[in-house]
Every structure is written in C-alpha cells, then in structure tokens.
Amino acid sequence: MRTGAAAGHTGYFHEAIRYDSDEHLLAVVVPFLIGGVAAGEPTIVALGERNAGLVREALPAGCPVTFMSGGEVYARPAGAIRAYRRLLAELAEDNGQIRIVGELPPEALGATWDWWARYESAINHAYDEFPLWSMCAYNERTTAPAVLADVARTHPRTARPDGRHEPNPQYTEPTEFLLERRPPVADPIQAGPPVAELVGPTPAEAREAVRARRLGDLDDLALAVSEVVTNAHMYGRAPVRMRIWAGAGRVVVTVADGGPGPAYPFAGLLPAGGDDASAGFGLWIAHQTCDHVSLYRSAEGFTVRLAQRAP
Template identity: 85%
Template structure:
C-alpha cells in the first residue's frame, strides 16, 4: 500500500529537493524517512559522507533507516540503474508495498559529466516505473550550477519542500522528449591538441588496436577497447558513412570519438537501458556506459558522435 504523498499513486513517485541550508534539507528528509519507518517500508539514504552524517544525527537513536554508500551507487548512470532495479525488485519480492529512498549525486557529477547524469535523472522516470518507489533527489542550491538546476526541474515531476509540500514542476519534460535533445558537449582538455589516431572507416579490430597503446591500467584499457569495438560496429551497422574514429591520449586518460553520418539511435534510453529484441536500440552503447568513465552523445548536421572518456582515479 502506498503512503504519504504517494498514496494512491501507481509506479514511480519521483521528487527533487532543492535546498538552500542544512535545516531546509533536514526539514524535508527527516519526516520522509520517519514516515517510511512508521509505515514499515524499506527506507534508505544514499548520501555522501557529510549529508549522511547530518541525517544520522537528526534521526532518533536506533532508527532502522538503511544507509547506502552513495559514491559506489552513483559511479556510472547505467550501473546505478542496474543496481537500483535489482535492489527494488528484491524488496518487491519480499512484499514491500512501497520503498523510500533519498539520495544525492556526488559533487563531480554536476560538472563536465552532467550530461549523462541529466539523462539518468530523466530515464529513471521510466526505468523505475514498474516499482512502488518514492524517491527524493537532493540538490544544494548554494553549490549546484544554475544550468544543472534547470535540468533538475525538467527531469523531476515534483519538488518536495518543508512542511509536507509536494509541488509539481511545470518545466518537467517527458523522458521520450528530453533524452533525444542534444546535451551541451563540454570539451575535454585533452582534445585541445591533435588526436594521436585518426581513422576513416575503421574495423572493430583496428579500433581495438588503436586504443591499446593508451596510458591506462590494463583493466581500463581493455574495457575501453571493448567499448570502442562496440561503438564502431554500431556505426557501421546502424549509422551512415562516412565513419571516423579519433583518439586523444595522455597519462591515465584517453578520449575517443566515433562519428558517422546518421542521426543516431531513435531509442531514447540508448546506453542507459538495453532494449530487448531491438538491436538498433544500441546494445553497444549500453556496454560502453558500463565500462567507460564518461559517455557523451551528440547530434549535429554532420552526423552522430559518441565520445568515450576513460580515466584512472
């Protein structure tokens, strides 16, 4: 049975918290968590160390709220979706009528890699909609860039506020529209110099070989080789010629772009969710999202570009 503001709702009840003080954050989060505990619902926090400490201190001693390791949960968008779907399915199988989670992205997600986290925030409106989930995503207005906050309003149907207020966001955009928009492509510093590899019409074997000289540890280098092979294969099978691959490399970092002359995948969730039975939905993109440090998708009059970034911590 659904409780609280989500009573009577079917599927995912997705809210943002835009807070401007610690007191503001706690005024929303603590009643949300205590309401879940009182209702006997699985109730979880996926915050970084600082905000998790604030919440722990504000909850009654012994309060059975589970604290997840937010940094591990939010390593990559596609991985977060996979992990949360497994977690939610387990609670539903155990009989949960509603699940409550409050979380926050790590600070680094709000910078140069925000494009794929914006896609994540939009895509989960669909990816979690089969579960009785009520979640809140916290964003600190004192430190979050204005452009990111604008995307927060567009990817969350509602905003949770103190005193039990839950307001619809007029700017909310359905994921089938939002995910096919061009996200701003932030130039990677390593791309200021010329590429070390520039291939026209590469085969998957040539693509793998081109990145094996990257100055990365063996595991990340092989993950990048797998991702590049998949993206080049996708470009040849589902894109349009010409296909061009370029590589920039430096100590502990490599950037690869693969461009073809086509419009890119029509499947909005490409990279974040595999589409069963539809090869054109980009299973290769999904693999790249599991193995790379950052993946950007960009459409232009010249065609469709996938940029893969692989870096060591």
Template identity: 65%
Template structure:
C-alpha cells in the first residue's frame, strides 16, 4: 500500500521543492525521507555533495536512506531517464509498493542547457508513470533563474512545502503540450561568428565528412565520432521525414563543436522523440534518440520556416 501523497493513487507523483534556505529544504525533505523509511519503502537521495551532506547530518544515525552517487547520471536527459527507469524496475521486481526519491539538478543544468532539462522534467511525467514513484525535485530559489522556476511550475503538477503541504501548480502543462512548444534557445557563443561550413542539400555521408574535417583536432576523437554519428542520423531523418532544403552548418573552437541541421518540415510529431528509446532502429525517433545519447547538448526549434536541431559536443 502506498503512503503519503501516493496513497490511493497509481503511477508517478512528481513534486517540486522550491526552497529559500537550508532550513526550508530540510523541513520538506527530512519528513519525506523518514516517512518512506517508516513505511518500509525504498527511499533514495540524489543530491550534490553539499546538500547530500546537509540531509545526511539531519537524519538519525543509521537511517536506512540510500544516497546515490555518480553525478554523471544527469549528464544527459535521455541517459537519466534510462538509468532511473532501470532503477525503478529493479525495485518493483523486489516488491516495492512505492519508491521515494528526492533529487536535484546541478547548477550547470540550470544555465544555457536548461531547455533540454526542462524537456526532461516534463517528459518524466509520462516516462515514470508506470512505476509507483513519489519524487521531489529540489530547486534553490536563491540561485535558480526566474525563467527556470517558471518552467518548474509548468513541469511539476504539485509543489511540496513544510508541514507536509502539497499545493497544485495552476501553471502545470502536460508533456504532450509542453514538449511540442518552442523552448527559449540561448545562442551558442560560437554562433556569433560565421560558420566554418555551410552547405545545403547535403547527404548523410557528405555531412559526416564535413563535420569531421571541421572538428578534427578541436575535440577528442571519441567525441568527434559521436558527433559525426549524430549528424549522419539527423541529416538522414531530415531527408526521410522533413522537406528540402536540408542545410548543415558547423562551428568549431578548441574543445567545442556545434552543428545545426534544418529543413522545411514540421519536425517530429512524437513529443517524446529523443528522450525515450525508439521502438526500433527503423522508427522515425531512433536517430533523434541516438543523438540525445551522445551529444552534450541538443536543442530543437520549430519555426515558420521549418525545423532546426542543434547538436553540441565539448564544454
């Protein structure tokens, strides 16, 4: 039997914690964790080093809360979804009636790459709904940009507060709508300059050669291999599912390569394309899913002129 906000419910309970002090964070998170322990539910924390230490110090000695390690789980949204789905499935196999997780994104995810992390926060309302999960996502209002906090309210059905308050977010927007909206896209600094390559009507194999020629020596061989694979998949998708012309532009600097692919089509119809595994290698979303696995940032834009996708590797 599920407890707390999950009692009498099925599927995913997804809450935000928007806190303005350490005391505020602990007032929400500690009762949440202790409630899970008391109910015999798997109870986990996925915080950065500072907040993990803060929470650990506030729990009773020996409290059986699991602190997840390995911050690279949040390296990419699609990878995070894949990892958490595996974790949740493993707990269900052992008979868990409910799993509790409190987590946070790093400061770096709240900056220029927030657009795809906003998509992550929206997509998991669907991606985790087959599991009896109750999670809280913590955001420090002292350091989180206002635009990010606005998206937090749109991607979390409720906000958790002290004294076990749970307030519905009137701004909440379902993922089927949110994910098809245009996310505000921060221009990459490299795009302030003319691209090193700008070609139209290019085939996938030619696009690979162009990206490799521009990126050689700019990023490591593994990252360049990943990027050329991603570009090949996206150019193939643009020819197969989009509308001509298909245009590829490449920018590069030491340690970083940016590629955009655009066409005159409407873009993928599936709101979860790229974030959830495609059903097969022949499906329309497979190339986009591969791209989300290997690139360090992926941005999607729908414009009156068509669809554009930007891929970045490197810092």
C-alpha cells in the first residue's frame, strides 16, 4: 500500500527538490524519511557527504534510515540505472513502497550534464514498474540555470518545504525529451584539430586508430568505438566519419553518419529489445565503459561522442 503523497499512485513517483538553503532541504527530506520509517517502508538516503551529514544530524537518534554512498551509485548513468533496478527489484518483493532521496555529484552538473539529463528523463520509464517514491535534490545556489531547466523537464513534480507536491508544467515525456535535437556541449579538447580522421573506417580500423594513440590501456574505449562504428554502418547513412582528439590525459572520439540515429529513446541507458536490440547494444556497451557519452541529432545526421581518461 502506498503512503504519503504517492498514495494511490501506480509506478514511479518522481520528484525534484530545488532547495536554496540547508533549512529548505531538511524541511522536505526529514519528513519524507520519517514518514517512510513510520510506514515501515525501506527508506534510503543517497546524498553527498555534506548533505548526508546534515540529514543524519536532523533525524531522531536511532532512526533506521539506510545511507548509501551517492558517489559510488552515480559513477555512470547506465550503471546507476542497472544498480537501482537490481536494488528496487529486491526491495519491491516484500514492500508496498520504497522511498529514496538522492543527488548527483557536483561534477555531473557540469560538462557531462547531457547524459545525466538523459538519465533523469529515462528513469521515469526505467523505474516505473516499481512502487518507488524518490526525490532528487538540486541546490539552486550552485546549479546552472540550464541544468535547472532540464530538472523541471525531467521531473513530473517538485516537493516543497511546506508539504506541497506540485506538478511541473514543463515536464516532458521521455519518449519526446530523449529524441530531441539538443545543441552539442563544447569539449575543450575539440578546440584544436583532431589527431586522426577516418572516413568509412571498418570496426577493426576504428579500434586500431584508438589504440595507436599510445596513451595507455584504451581497450574499453576501442571496443566502444568499434561498436558505434558498426552501428553507423549498419543503421546509419554514409558517409561515416570518425575523428579522434587526444591530450591532457583524455581521448575524445566522435563517430558521425548521415542517418537520424536510433529510434529507441533509451538507447545506451537501457538494453534495447525487439528490432532495436542490435542497434542499441553497441551504445549500451559504450555507456558501461566510457567516462562520458553524448548523442547529438541534427539536420546533417547523428553523432556519438565518447570520452575516456587515459590511464
């Protein structure tokens, strides 16, 4: 049986907390957690160290709330989805509702926000089979306006400190949000010319071009690039172009083709099924291994950008 604001709701009840002070954050989070404990529901905190400390101090002594390390959970979007789905499947067997409050690490809100925005949108679908009520915390004092705009578009509701749970009029369904043409976020390493450029490379040639950078063990990146190049040849349109930039301990690769990109909105974040399975598998591998994956659609075609730190 669902309790609190999610009472009577089926599936995932997804909210944002846009807080402007510690007091604002605690006014939302503490009643949420205490309410979960009182209802006998699994109640979990996956906040950063500072905010987790604030919550610990504000909760009654001995309050049986589970604290997880947010940094470990949120290493990569696809990994976070996989880990949470496993946890939710275990907890849902014996419980009518699960409560989680979490936050992304600060670095996720910068240059790699595009794939975390896709995560926040995709989980509306990925977790909808579970009786989950979660709140995602964003600090309005330090979060960029563009990120906050995406927060409103990827969270159906916002939780307020006065107990209100307001629908977000800007909310956009994942099947629309994830297929939008979003402008590329500039990567500083791409300011200079690429160190290699290939037109129509085979998967083997793509792997060798990455390994030829001689910057350490780049096997994971080479595999991911190979899979993306295979997808571009099989499902995209010629010409297929691959470019590589290297420097400052990082390697960035783009693979572009003239096609529209995968029709499956959750490509990379969830394994695709049915007719999309083969096309989505390569992107799913890339999302498991690379430090950052960006997907860009434009009038000219579809581009995948993969970034990896060089060991």
